Every structure is written in C-alpha cells, then in structure tokens.
Amino acid sequence: MGRGKVELKRIENPTNRQVTFSKRRDGLFKKAIELSILCEAEVALLVFSSSGKSYQFSSHDMDRTIRKYRNEKGLHKMNSHGVRTIEVWKNEMDEMKKSIDTLETKLKHLAGEDLSTLGMKELKQLERQLRMGVDRVRSRKWRLLSEHVSLLKRNHKTLQEENCNLQKKLHEILSEGDENSGLDSSDHVIQRFIPDGQPLNMNQLGFPES
16 A cells, blocks of 8 residues: 655654754755766755754855856845945944044034144144134124124114105294194194104204293
C-alpha cells in the first residue's frame, strides 16, 4: 500500500520540531550539493532556524553568489543609488551643522561672549565689524529721524495753510455780518465757530486782545 498524504502543519512539540528541522535541513543541503555536482550549478543556500541561528551552503563563494544574484535582479544598482543618496544627505546635514555652529559662534562674538578663544587679529577684526555695524545703525536712525521731521514740517505747513484759510473765511463772514445785520448778528455768526461751554478767545479769531 502507498503512503497516505501527509498534512503539512506546524509541529507543536518543540523536541519533535527540532529533530524534524535537523533532518530536513541536512536533506536539503545534501540535495543542494548533489545539484551543484551533477549539473555544475552555482548553488547558495541559507537557512535560519526559528531561534535565529543560520546555516549555509555554497558551491562557490557565498558573497560572490549573492552579488551575482543582486546584479541579476537589479538590486545592486538600487542599493548603490540608495547608499549614495544617504551619503549625500549625510554630507549636506554635516555641512549645515557646521554652518549653524559657525553662525552661532559669530553671534556670540558680536554679543561680546566667548572672546577668550580669539587672538589679537580676530579681536581687531571683530572690533572693525562692530564699528561698521554701529555706523550703519546710526545712519539708519538719523535717516528715520530726518524723514519724521520732514513729515512733521509738512503737516505743520498744511495746518498753517488751513488756519489761514479759516481766518480768511471768518473775516469774510464777519464783514458780511457787519454790513447786513450789525454787530449782534456777527456775534451770532462767531458763536457758531466756538465749542459749547467754552469762553470766547479773541486770539482764536485773529483779533488781538485789548
């Protein structure tokens, strides 16, 4: 009678599982050796047990066979590109870190910190940079002040012109009032230009006080 079909499933008993692993592994390696000898095939075999222990067989050099496999599948180019990309990123990160460190050091020197590492030449150069920076700051400050003063002068001139126009209009209204209705009527007109509850100031109307 023929052997019945064996159901493939995980062996639950650890001892039986280990024994079966050793027998099947040895049989697999034996078949790999036979294949390489009988057919002149280049064979590389890697096996890892459930505990992570590795077993290998190679008819030729294992590393050479793996490289050959990666080249055949195009994995070598992908890996090289990935390695070059990582190296480029790493170099860029290193350069950025150096630049940041240099800038932080310069800022500390400009703030008068960590000057003990500087020699006479570096200190003179730093002093020259600070003097130039102060000159630029002062120049900018005076430019802003000059622009502000000019703006105030323009506003003052505008207010003076408006004041003259108002005084001119006021005199015209007073003159018309004197001609038409007499002084009482002109007083009424003047009162329209005076805020409620405030005394009349003749200087506001352009008349000298008596």
